[in-house]
Amino acid sequence: MAEPHRIVILGTGLAGASAAGELRAKGFSGEVVLIGKDRYRPYELPPLSKGILLGDADEPDWVHDEDFYGKQNIDLRLSTVVTELRLGDRVVIDEAGTRYPYDRLLLATGSRPRTLSLPGAELDGVRTLRTLDDSKALLAALSGGGRVVIIGAGWIGCEVASAARKHGADVTIVERLPLPLHQVLGDTIAAVFRDLHTEHGVQWRFGADVAELTGSDGRVTGVRLGDGSTLPADVVVVAVGAVPRVELAHAAGLELSDSVPGGGVDTDATLRTSAPDVYAAGDIAAQYHPKYDRRVRVEHWANAKDQGTHVAGNLLGGSDPYTAIPYFFSDQYDLGMEVRGLANPFRDELVVRGSLETREFIAFWLRERRVRAAMNVNMWDDGDALQALVDNQTEVEPQVLQTGELGSLVGS
Template sequence: MSEPKRIVIVGSGLAGAGAAAELRERGYSGEVLVLGSETHRPYELPPLSKGLLLGDTDEPDWVRDEKFFPAHDIDLRGGVTATRVEQEERFVLDANGDEHRYDRLLLATGSRPKRLPVPGADLPGVRTLRTLDSALGLREAFRKADRVVIIGAGWIGTEAAAAARKHDAEVTVVDQAELPLRAALGDEVATVFRDLHTEHGVTWRLGAAIDEVTGDADGVRGVRLGDGTELPADVVLVAVGAAPRVELAESAGLELTAADGGVAVDAGLRTAAPDVYAAGDIASHFHPRYGQRVRVEHWANAKNQGAHVAGNLIGENEPYLRSPYFFTDQYDLGCEYRGLADPATDELVVRGDLAAREFVAFWLRDGQVSAAMNVNVWDGGDELQALVDGRVGVSAQRLREADLGELV
């Protein structure tokens, strides 16, 4: 496959901007154009719900410093929204009516927060968290609020709860699930997170449905639950997940997957359309390690897929093999998660002390390590990665007792 003269990247987040930077670092000398709807220069998302929301920093982690893109002849255009891809003519049309021709195209359009399908969901004071501006606005709202209601007990919801408590707001978290993070971690490990937040003053309303967000044009007043309970609130954060931004791909005729709604790509992040690739949140990637499609919305996936797809854009044909990875920091708990578990069916093995919140959790599937999560335990990260990547076969007893290095 010959090297293209012009590569267009739609999406200026970590996957798209990271791919552009990697192209130059691999010595690509052709034209690189990055189109992004945001006006800020490219930044990473994790600090938005962590350090920035907590007030520990006023800036995100930038993908590259301010001078990098012009210095490396990368045409980065912020505030430009792509509206159509014409495959046959090989161009991207933007909202201003400008056409941007490409030899190869990367779609890295990311995700948007899901909306709450109840009355009052659009009232002033109802917020989501996805962008730098939304994080700064939410932090200021937390500082001023007496009472915060967070709808959704996933990673964003629980991290935001920790931040709101740091800003001395009363916090109630509502979710239909019986435990926070239950789908990702299963009951036993999810209970650790529930108890952690309870100890820090968070009130839980679990197993609860939302009927309405109450208020008027002057702002939100509260949340009404399915049982009629009224939760007063100055701020309501909706954190019920994210949806991939696939409208551009869909209108271009690219295949979307029924299971996760992402853009279908092969092991090398290529779509079925000639010279069109997808990476990051939108990519439903056929993962050779798992033998199935995987769509991951975490930071490491965007970073690593963006860097990887750069090589394939300029002629390589390498499969993307990395295991999913994410991390969280909540109060005095920090953890890293590697792999892809199904807590409903995988066997949980705990090494350490759940009550002390110092442990490593493993998930076994057919006697092999499908995932591992270290909580406030910082030794052995390489060994955990190797156990997950290698789908190492091991007994539960040895996972609890043996030296990790001996298991790899």
């Protein structure tokens, strides 16, 4: 496959910006056009729910320095909304009618927060968290303390709760499931996070449905639950997951996935879509993953960064499969953790090394005695060993993981 002359990248998030930078690092001298609707140059998302929301950082982690794009001759188009992909014509069109022809196209359009289709959802004071402006606005709202109701106890909901408590807010989390993070961690480990937040003053409403957001003079005042009770609120944070931005891909006729939660754009192992010379990376990519022998779509920071970097080589004519194992981290109060791999907590065997009570432990999820995923909580010395165990899906007896030397298991 010949090297292209012009590569267009849709999406100025981490995946798109990483791909653009890597194209130049690999010596590509053709045109690179990086288009996105955000008004800020590319930045990473984790600080939005961590350092910035806690008030510990004034800026996000920028993907590149401000002068990088000019120095690297990358045509960065901010505040630009693309409205159409014409795959047959190999052109992208924005809302002003500007046309961007391409030889190769990368879709890295990311995700948007799910919203509530309920009465009161449009009231002032109802917030989501996805962009830098979202984070700044939510920080301002939390800094005054007050009463905060968070709908959803996933990673974002829990991290927002941690920040809100630091700012002195009264926090209640409403969650339909019986525990926070239940679907990704299972009963035992999810209970650790429930207890962590409870000890820091968070109130829970598990098994609850939201019926309505109440308000006065256009501003939210409460959350009415399905049982008829109302939680008073000055701020409501909707944290019920994200949806991949696949509208452009769908309208263009690209194959979409119905085999991963939330859908996505189908790609092969190399991140190539169903259309010639069109690739997808980051949150929207429902990639056939060789190590799992199925489609996988991952919304975490490392996946966006690593897929963006990886796909650059394939945009230039390579055909290397993306095989990296998913990685994720979170910080809540004094608990820091990392997860490697993909677990099914309701099917896999859980093995715990260390102490759940002191929140210094490693959790392993095994299937057929092979390590499928590992989470280290407030323990930082074994990261390389954990990565290798998960990468290799090492076969091991549970008791060895509990008491043995982890480094000695690598490569076994």
